[in-house]
Amino acid sequence: MNTITEQTLTEFSQWLADRRVIGASIAGEALYLADGTPTATWIIDLRNRAVTAAAFKVLADSGRKVWCGRVTSTRYTGTHRTVRAEHAGPYAMRLTGQRAEAHSWLWDASTLLHTLRPFSTTDNRWERDPRIDPLGFTATSPADAAVLTARLVTELHTGSPAAARKVALHSCQQQAMWRHREQIGWRVDVDKLRAEIESCYTSKRQLTDEFGIDLVTAATAADRARIHNWLAGYGIEIRDQHGDPTLARNAIDEVNLTDLTSEARDAWWKFRRARSNYSRMAKLLEIKSALQNGRIYTHLQLRATITGRSTSARPALQNIHRDLRGLLIADRGKVLVSLDLSTIEPRIAAALSGDQRLAADIASGDLYTSFARRLWGASASDEAGGIIQEHRDIAKTAMLQTFYGSGSATLAQRLGPDTTVATAQQLIDGLWAAYPQLRSFRDQLNAAARRRRPDPYASGRPSAYSPRGDHAALNIRIQGEAADAFLELSSAALHRLGPRAAWLSVFDELVVEVPEAHAEQARQILQETMCAQINGIPLTGQAQILGAAWRK
Template sequence: MTAHRYVKDPAAFQAWLYTKRSLGAGVTKTRMTITDGPDTWSISLENPGVLAKMLHDIGKSGRKVWAASASQAAIRLAKAANVDVGELTWLYCASTAFAVAEPNRIRDDDGAADSAEKRPITSAQTARAALLRIQALASTAMPRVRRAMLESCRQEMQWRKAQLRGWRVDTEFLERELDSRQEILHRAKVEHRVDFLNADSDDGAARIHDWLRGVGIIAQNRFGAPSLSSDDYDHALVPDSLEARVRWREFKRIRSAASRVAKLREIRRSIRDGRVFARYAHHRARTGRGAFSRPALQNIARDLRPVLVADPGFVLVSLDLDQVEPRVAAALSGDATMQADLASGDIYASLAEQIWGRVDAELRNQAKVALLAVLYGRGARGLANQLTIPVNDAEALIAGIWGTYPQLAKYKKELERRDVAKKPGLTHDGRCVSLSPRGEYQALNGRIQSEACGVLYAGVKRALGELGGDAAFLAIHDELVVQVRDADSEHAKRVLKAALTTTLNGVEITGEPVTLGTAWRKA
């Protein structure tokens, strides 16, 4: 490998750029390196003028350069060179491409921009690692997947300005909510003599389990191992007694307060100058959904969302896709009855009518909870816990759904066969579908989530292409939130409506835009 320094021969660097081959980049606190394998070119980040010239040369060449964590690399370069991060569209994210082509092997390599902070590694090493990764993907991925890799990388670029700007925090709201939740935990500790905030330690978890077992409750995961995670509540064994049901509800209430305390503390630790500067990883989850970290923003509870606020003079405008899981399920499965129920305007009322022969508010709610439960891969015990009904009734309700939507049931079994055979296929936008990490029974949910996020991100790209990257605020679950001037809110609503309305296999997917005001909240 031959090492060169840009500052010594910029003309030679320009000529080198125009030779066609893959390029990898690594960025540390002090240096940027670009390599094609045999040759490397590096530059210090301490000379803004020369660095800006090098970045301009790369952009002018029209070449793609791959970095392990391109957002953080781009932000670091933009700061060092005093250039607009939105201009660095030649810097593509190798981690995003990897997530598209290899979702079963996603790993936490928050990468190039801060790798030197984690371990002794040079910018040349991170550049070579990014290059090797993208060369391997280019040689193995199908053309359709390669196109999806590039499109996903362009989607990732739209969130760089938001990460550089950061998200304003309402610190008064944060402290008020934190005090309130901590008081709940304090009272619970005094009353029950258990520290519910200490569930992560072996001793703390054991004490909570002992408290639950005092009334016969076994908190476990689907394998029967002890678990206090909310993801495993459906697998808990709760005796059919008033005392057990009351304690289980109390446990969930207290643990909810504990999780909110942990989240608020995480946000508070991350505040710098009144903002948090979370990092965004596109397609970080196995389903293809993006994720924010340091702090995580995607799992802020709805009642805590007002902790994030718009910049002064701006408002937040949101569009949350309506009934996206049932709509995607109907589109993918081709179930004519399900599609007709969606077209009726209220799929849950239609489902209740078909299962029970009548509909009222309670039956509609049961139908809604049950349909979403089966789409999420929940079983009868979990549904029984959620609706507080006998397991036999939950089994009958689930059977009623599959009987009403037979093509959906057939599609579910087909996905499970594909999952067992380790051939889950591709999404409509060309991304590889992940195998279900929790078993084939989750295959339907995994496919729905993978397709739904593709629908959302395609709409996000269209919306931000119209409004500009400065408008990006959050894309969480099935919702896009943008930040615009108050006078532009009506225009933003029209843009969101047009950009996020689409059809999937003939099924319309849309939502209604809403002006939220200055604080993030559930519309």
């Protein structure tokens, strides 16, 4: 191993000049650089600011890409231990105090992996433990981890089509635009957070008094067994795909309520109320545990789902309750401006399938009203000819849940206790009858999924097949194309506004943070840049100035 010093900088520069893939790993306060063989490894002591700055300049001037995976770090607060995995760029910036521009040479291998191998997001040993290579190589040291990363990147490049490699590199550039925000974090309204947590505890006590049992707390095996035993008393079981008892949200959604007695159905909806309180409390406590001096430092991942949708972790912000969004606030003197693409899933579905009826309903200005009238005809309208709101709400839920790959049991639960599984199935069948070209497109995707040979997305990015079965193929296609479209549009906006304006990307919403005096200009830029057409179907949204706090 070679340690970079002022005396070895020239030798290091010559090593960089050779054409090779360079991997990196960060352990503690040292950066390890290596190629795909363990014969030569360079170490930068990040505590030595002068040498680090000089080495980083050599790296930047070389024009080489250095690939690094996640960095795992541990933080102790009293007796509480937090282990977080984050991108190497923000981690290195916090260690060195340097701006994002100084780390332009550092590229994220995890984003490359997720883009080129989307199926790795469901079973990726390397992502869970960077010492374990999916290719069979196990690292025993930080130097070996750098070698591993170089080997992984080499394999990904040589084993992927040119179009896919181009998209993957572009995705890595898009990921880098968020380094500054990951470095400085997000400001939290701490007083509001405390009040919301206290409110949750109050609701928990009230629910426990009302039900005569604590259905909220599920921290231990005994807690979970108590809840399952209570449900079993009403003939209700919640099991995962292996047949084991679970309280996972997806398994809860799939419970079939058809044969339950009215007493059991009442008990079920009490349970759902309690789980909603649990979910809310868990999110609040997750944010609280991540607080550092009034800020959180969530880890943004632009391609970390099977569809390529963006997520965040520690804490996860993509699933925060909408009425809790106000916990996240702009820095002083700044405001938040956002644009949320409207009805993007149906628009993508219409663009991909070429379904003229769906395109016409989108063009009508109110897709869900048009769909409701296709389902119920004249009975969907009130005496004045307007849509009955309940019918529109049901039509909207039925369409979106079907696009998400939900079956009749899940849809019935989404629509509430008065909806049977048979009624939910009629709604799903009504959707396919209303849009026959979309149904044909679904069937084609299902056939490809069964063959495990789905076509790439329009961008050239590889598509995964779902471990849930071919019924999810339509959702994967829609969400994947929507992810590509949204990332392109949001990147165009951030190129105009500058990456330091990047604040948050959640599903189809881009939120930026700008000085208050520039809010209207930012709103106009979002409105101009985040509009597009795919096969004649417009993707649009309404930009708005949110103010000091995030909200819907």
